[in-house]
Amino acid sequence: MSTDDLRAIELLTRVRxxxxxxxxRAMPFVAPARHIVxxxxxxxxxxxxxxYHQACSGSVVAYGADNFHSGGPDLWAVQFTGTANMVRPTEDQLELFGPGPHHVxxxxxxxxxxxxTPQFxxxxxxxxxTEPAAAASEDGNGRRHNRHAA
Incomplete structure (x- = not known):
């Protein structure tokens, strides 16, 4: 795996x-999903x-996640493209997923x-x-972090 691929995987582990x-049927769609690595x-x-799983299974899909909800100064988004296949998760994987919602x-x-299996x-x-000094804060390493409204 390339450094970018490893960085993308690492970032993905930060959100659920x-x-x-x-x-x-020739129409694009986007659906929510819970993920683990x-x-x-x-x-x-x-x-x-x-x-939606029927359309995804055996097909090339894109999967994206981000931390835009965090409101923090360090925002990122990752996207993976590859073929999706139906699987039966292991007990360890089920534990990592945790409980699902009651209703959808x-x-x-x-x-x-x-x-x-990410290919890209x-x-x-x-x-x-940089914002004016009043909007910036400094971390323990002397780096400035700014907060902005989107």
Whole structure:
């Protein structure tokens, strides 16, 4: 794996949810998914009731996640592209996923799992310019961190 791929995997471990994208009946869609990283692969958990797993299984998909909700000064987004395949997670993987929601779109949650073997990984880092001293803070290493509203 390249340094960028390893960085993308490391960042992905910092958040729990992302979005999977592919097409179904020639129409693009984006759906929420819970993820874990296992053996340098991304394992996704989705709700069977949406039916999106059928379009994803055996197809090339994109999976993206970010920390935009954090409001922190260091914002990033990662995207992985690769083939998704249905899998049965191990007990250890199920433990990493944790409990699922009780309902999705009003239906009882029924999980399905897919493994994405990333063939391409992209990392986007959002860096902001220097603000006036009142909006900046300094960390213990003498680096300035700025807060901005998007």
């Amino acid at each position: 949810y992302g979005r999977v994208a592919t097409s179904m 296992a053996d340098d692969r991304v394992v996704l958990r989705m709700h069977r009731g949406m039916g 779109d009003g239906e009882p949650f029924e999980p399905v799992y897919m493994r994405l 990984a992209t990392v986007h880092i959002l860096e902001y310019g």
